[in-house]
Amino acid sequence: MNAMPIGRARNAVALFAMLMLIWIMLEGSVAIDVLLVGAVASALVTFVQRDGLPIVTEARFTREAAIAAVEYVGYFLKELVKSNLHIAAVVATPSLPVRPGIVKVHTRLKSRTARVLLANSITLTPGTLTVEIEGEWLWVHWVTMEAADPEEATQQIVAGFEHYLEAIYG
């Protein structure tokens, strides 16, 4: 149970901080009574969920990881906008230029959370939709398929996000 007391304390603190932040954002106020109620509620949830949330606990707590996280968000938003313009262009073109296919890609990421984030990111980026995950393989539906070869598809779909997620989750 107490194999990693420091790690567990760190996880609990991180979870508590995250819950408090969400609470303050929801309340939109930092009055003392609001903070007090939030602290009690957050402490209760932290106590119940003692092992913390994987999205936080599996992350590395280093400066590099924090920088990569910020870069990841920026890259993600850029890809999200590109993705929408891409789909919008396809939909608005009278000939509907789709070239669909389900391709197989590979990830180097080991952390389960990182894989989930990768799958979600792929779904929200240009023309790709994660259909199935099994171990280190992901099957991705691609509206305008550019490469059927797993190596090439991995390079085009996965590499961008993997670079950042690897720095965050290792």
Next chain:
Amino acid sequence: MTSLLAVLGGLLLVAGASFLLLGGLGLVRMPDVYNRIQAGTKATTLGTLLTLAGVACLHPGWTMKLLLIGLFLLFTNPLSSQVLARAAHRSKVAPTAATEVDLLDETKGDGA
């Protein structure tokens, strides 16, 4: 200053609504369930985010709550799309004839 924010908010709302419209158009025009999910997921995500940003400009006091809604949306939207696509594929919903390859089908065929 206030009117500037109001104009920006209005523009963002129009942009968000446009993407949502295109997403709806995509749902009708796309040839099969997988492509429809693609159109639905992407357009609604950015469309809704832009709409939320527009509302934040018009009601600055709501910004934090809107930000939270946006975050939850970013986590849940792709997840539900992925599960829908997986369920469709597992229950053998055939992709459109225009589909060039289905490596998932082949892999599962080789395996168990």
